[in-house]
Amino acid sequence: MAHRREFLQQALVLLGAGMCAPALAAWLQSCSSETKQPTEPGGTVELDLSTVPELQQVGGAVKRTFGQHNGGQPVLIIRLAEQQFVVFSTVCTHAGCEVGLPQSGRIPCPCHGSQFATSDGRVLQGPASSPLKRFASEYDPARNVLKISF
Numbered sequence: 671m672a673h674r675r676e677f678l679q680q681a682l683v684l685l686g687a688g689m690c691a692p693a694l695a696a697w698l699q700s701c702s703s704e705t706k707q708p709t710e711p712g713g714t715v716e717l718d719l720s721t722v723p724e725l726q727q728v729g730g731a732v733k734r735t736f737g738q739h740n741g742g743q744p745v746l747i748i749r750l751a752e753q754q755f756v757v758f759s760t761v762c763t764h765a766g767c768e769v770g771l772p773q774s775g776r777i778p779c780p781c782h783g784s785q786f787a788t789s790d791g792r793v794l795q796g797p798a799s800s801p802l803k804r805f806a807s808e809y810d811p812a813r814n815v816l817k818i819s820f
């Protein structure tokens with residue numbers, strides 16, 4: 671009886687290891703992709719701007735997701751000037767839809783028509799009544815890296 675129990679336990683362990691192999695491979699792959707945009711302790715991310723064509727020009731904007739930062743939702747990064755950037759959550763403060771890319775200085779929400787200012791995320795048009803959540807960022811021109819604090 672004890673032998674049979676041991677056999678079953680070993681079989682379950684082996685079966686479990688076999689079932690986990692694809693998950694393990696996916697996990698290892700996700701680790702390797704994270705090394706391209708390292709996440710530092712304390713909730714900061716460094717983005718190498720040479721890898722982001724949308725941000726080469728003043729006025730450029732791009733959405734990016736950084737793992738579980740911002741609840742796993744994308745952030746909107748806008749280049750306001752040569753060395754000035756702003757980073758907002760893309761989650762609309764009205765009912766949670768994802769806002770669009772900026773147009774003519776305004777960040778539109780496709781769901782109910784709210785609009786937010788690209789400069790500081792304040793509401794320009796409702797129904798939203800609160801500004802977009804903003805994350806602190808710091809540009810290092812020597813390295814062409816934008817450091818975002820979550």
Ligand code: FES
Nearest residue numbers: 762764765779782
């Ligand atoms: S969710 Fe954005 S305007 Fe309603």
